[in-house]
Amino acid sequence: MRTKITFASLFVMLGAATAAQSQTMELVVPFGAGGGSDTVARVFERGFSAALDRTIVIRNIAGASGTIGAAAVAQASADGNTLGYIPIGPLAIQPSLRDTAYDLDSFDYICQTTSTPVFLLQSAGSDKSEVAEWVTQGADSRVVYGSSGPGTIPHIAMAAFATEADMNSVHLPFDGTGVAMNAMAGGEIDLFVDTATVMESYDVTALAVFSAERLEAYPDIPTMAELGYDLEFSVWQGLVAPTGLDEAQKSALADACSAAVDATAFQELAAQTNTGLMYRGPEDFEAFVRSNAEVNAQILQDAGLTQ
Amino acid sequence: MIDVLMDVFNIWTLSALVLGTTLGILIGAMPGLGSVVGLSICLPFTFGMDVVPSLTLLLGVYCGSVYGGSISAVLVNSPGTPQAAATALDGYPMAQNGEGGLALGWATMASVIGGLISCAVLILAAPQLSRFATSFGSVQVFALIVLALTCIAAVSHGNTAKGLLMGVIGLMLALVGTDPVTGAARFTFGTQFLSAGFDLIAVVIGLFALSEAFWRVATGNKETAKVSGVRLRLPSLRAWKGRVRTLLRSSAIGSFVGALPGTGAATAAFISYAFARQSSPKRDNFGKGEPEGIVAAESSNNAVTGSAMIPTLALGIPGDVVTAILLSALVVQGITPGVRMMSENLELVNAIFVVLILINLVMLVLAFPLVRIFGKLLTVPQHIVTAGIIVFGILGAVTVRGNPMDVVVAVAFGAAGLLFRLTGFPLAPLVIGLVLGPQFEQTLRRGLLLHDGNFFAFFTAGPLAMILFFCAFVAVTAPIIGAIRRRGGKSAPDTNADNRETGGR
Structure with a gap:
């Protein structure tokens, strides 16, 4: 008796759910x-x-x-x-x-x-001001970059850049952009790649944009191609x-x-x-x-x- | 200031406040529906509203649902959310002793005070705390998670070996799904479904709510609490004596843990419960219906609600899914959350402060009629209550991710939960393992990547990590040393009360 009621209510529920969807x-x-x-x-x-x-x-x-x-x-x-x-x-x-x-x-x-398009970002408190300085650090020691997870565009773009620029790099995947930005503010990661929304929201500055041409809204930010890296993401x-x-x-x-x-x-x-x-x-x-x-x-x- | 009050004290905001909080408490009290489900249901409705009322609605739902979880946890032993799991440990035994109304009174007072304390922390110390939170790197968070894992012992109810085993099972279940570093699928047995991992909500629903329903069926409802017609009863001031310390400490723990991105209310509740159980003079009564256990769990999980806003408002960093939804509501309203939000939208931020305080006060008022309604609902025959738990549990499991396979997961864990109860394995440690597992692994692996695979570098990574590792060490060794001392002294065989309980329920 008890189980019957339980299952009956279950079926009614599932039935109602499927019928509503077909239209x-x-x-x-x-x-x-x-x-x-x-x-x-x-x-x-x-x-x-x-x-x-x-x-x-x-x-x-x-x-x-x-x-x-x-x-x-x-x-x-x-x-x-x-x-x-x-x-x-x-x-x-x-x-x-x-x-x-x-x-x-x-x-x-x-x-x-x-x-x-996505941007190459660094912490606003960083002592560096251009991409070349990070490339030098990457050649001499290493750069640490974050991402919002393996296989995300922030990861792929940065991995491609590290290969192209011949940098030693360490990839730290985070559970989403927010947590990664916390790590950036704390200095655990050096670089991050993401959209203008992220750039505007957090205490970060953009070093370059991964697009074919400079963006109208950000005329001062150079493209990666201008800096010698033919990368668009x-x-x-x-x-x-x-x-x-x-x-x-x-x-x-x-x-x-x-x-x-x-x-x-x-x-x-x-x-x-x-x-x-x-x-x-x-x-x-x-x-x-x-x-x-x-x-x-x-x-x-x-x-x-x-x- | 006048502007802020004008924003808050108008008909739209105030009705959003009452409606949101009511809705939140009801959603939280349904076994199976929790904060995330409630917020996702309400989010689309806010698109057409003004900014302050829309945030008020969402915050009301959020705070209300965290508190509301305690109602079903206490009355029917079915916490629908992991954050209320610790509340059931002492709440349900109290209800079984016929003190359900009083148990909810403790939960309500603790929730409101915890919430208000964290509002104060948010208002007074948001910028400082948010900056402090950024000094928590992967290694520091790892150390905190290690400390949190030690609370498995505290919720094992007398059988530490079984508790630890369940904790390990929880950690292992957390490994199923996607490797957080490589993105590869693992332990999925080639199935597409398992590549998403076990959904925490589905597991919690199965393990607590559905297994409770199955247990009721299996035992013919003999052991269920008499909770029909229950009325909220606030504890007397005298009863607070000796429990205020736990209240304050748990609120502080909740406020602190909430401010760290990526942790959450469940972690806070379990840590507070563990601390309370270790330091309380009433520790032997924990797990059998000790109000202090409810106070610890409820004050700290509600203290998270205010302080979770710290990284969210001060840095624009959402600490969890809930705050991420709140931020997306802001974006839709045309407000860019982020580091500049507090300076650029000061009026809005102040309005949020006022609203949060009001929500906690309104919650106290609303608790009386809502608990009464629940008591009325529970006067229906027990088998209908049981059916209700199952229906809402399954509804909740399928709503979270929209994946029908989560129902299978919930039912499977419901069956497993019944087995665990019958064999005296405590359920809470499994949830702790599953809640903390992903963070535990991610922070460990990030730390290892940073230190070229050298684990010992974790212990030299600065004072913060050192302190947390030391606390974890003390948390593990203190009870052992204590037990040895007691045994070494007057050989009273009964002093270690831990061994007397059977655990399980």
């Missing part, structure tokens, strides 16, 4: 609610659902650096009812770091929404679907995506958070993801991290 479009965000990707995705969703005139539910499936959520998208049916708002990590980095249940062929690429996000989406549906989604990127709310959020907007259509986005993944795989291999 609307589901947008999977592979990180927790309240995180950086989630905040952007929620603002993007407003413009996207308005353009499509559909109800969209955001589903956060977090864990394993976003690969669980990305796998959920890859395994969903390709009826256009499940899409993923996925940043660079799970798409173009993690598949070379670990066994994932998906690869680049598991997705149809709809559009890219953002691209934010950015963090980006985009919209993908399980592979097998029909072409008409794909282009309709891409149009809606383009409208969502142009929406005022999205533009405002981007300005507030120093996020770079970048729309790429289906073909361009796919080509970009594939080449980006290849570059990252090579760096990880050089750093001895690929499996």
Whole structure:
């Protein structure tokens, strides 16, 4: 009797949960609610659902650096009812770091929404003022750099720089940017790579930017290329679907995506958070993801991290 | 100052305050739902609100949920969150003795006072403490975690060997998932699901809430506390005599631990409990329903709520998921958190101070009706309570990460928890191991990377680490030396009360 009640209530609950989901479009965000990707995705969703005139539910499936959520998208049916708002990590980095249940062929690429270049940062209290001084220290002894975890862009960009500049380096991975910034303030790490948001939030100064040209907002910060290191890195996000989406549906989604990127709310959020907007259509986005993944795989291999 | 008061004392902020705190207490009191779930539910609603009301709502939910966890911990022995796990150790035995209302009275007073003390610390010492927190490098945090691990002995309830074993199991479970240095998957048996590791919340729900439900089914509800119609009863002033020291010390520990990024309320609660148990004249009564145990756990986990704002507001560094969500609410409001926040948004920061104080006071008022509602709810037949624990537990497990496999984890740990209870293995040490495991490993490995793999360099890494290692050494050796002395003196066989208890529940 007691167990019957228990199980009955359980089934009612699960049944209600599945029935509610079948009507609307589901947008999977592979990180927790309240995180950086989630905040952007929620603002993007407003413009996207308005353009499509559909109800969209955001589903956060977090864990394993976003690969669980990305796998959920890859395994969903390709009826256009499940899409993923996925940043660079799970798409173009993690598949070379670990066994994932998906690869680049598991997705149809709809559009890219953002691209934010990253900066080389040092503590504001540091006695150094240019990249060359760190390169000298790296050649003579070592530099310690932090990251928000192995295989993140802060790690990959710094690892590539250390190789390119022939520095002895030690990589300390932290559980997220915040904790790493605490270590930077305490002098445990020398260098860190991250976006303008991080640069503005913490007591750090930028030495260089990993972009092709100097940024309009930061005209005084040199590019890595100017300093002799041909390195470009950015963090980006985009919209993908399980592979097998029909072409008409794909282009309709891409149009809606383009409208969502142009929406005022999205533009405002981007300005507030120093996020770079970048729309790429289906073909361009796919080509970009594939080449980006290849570059990252090579760096990880050089750093001895690929499996 | 007038501006700040205008910000706080208006209808929007005050209703957000009451609503948020109520919601927080209710969410915290549901076995299975905790601070993170509550905040993620509320976050999207704040997008359309003004900045002070939106932060008030979120802070209310946060503080309320930390306190609310004590209600289910005491009344149904089902702490839904790791931070309330230490509260159940003495709270539930009190409820079993028919003193559930009084146990909650202790928990409420301790929570409010702990919260207020940490507000004071936040207001008076935020810049200094935040700077001090940056001097905690990987080695220093490692030393602190080692000290925290020694509290496993204190919560082992008489069977130290079984407790240590459970602690080791917890540490080993923390290894499953992703290697924090290389990013490779390990101990996953090739499954995609395990590469995310065990979710702490799912494990806690299984181990405490679900296993409690299973235990009730297995024993036919014979041993459950009579808690229907319970009313909150505040302890008399006289009863505080001799317990004030624990209250103050635990609040201080909570305030300090909360200010360190990457630690948290569960760590603070366990450290305080361990300290209280070692130094209290009533130590023999710990684990059997000693109010001082509740005071230690609840004052320190609520003291974390105020001081967690120290790195968050002073440096823009979120110490945990909760403060990260608060920061993202600020970003959406167009405020850049960070080192310059306190100087650039002084009015807002001051409003947050006032709001935090108010939340703690409102909590004291709200506790009475809310506990009463819970008491009413628990008048339903016991098997419905049991079903409720299971339903909310499973709901909680699936909401945290949105991963249905977490339900399987929760149920599996529920079954394991039942086995542990039946065989007298204490559950709390496993949670301590699992909570501290990732930090323990990460700080150890970062320290080794920094010192070229030389572990002995940890002991010469400065006075701070030395002091913490020394404290850990004392914490381990003092009870042993004490036991030897007692045995060496008048050979009273019963003085070591630790060996008499059976542990487990």
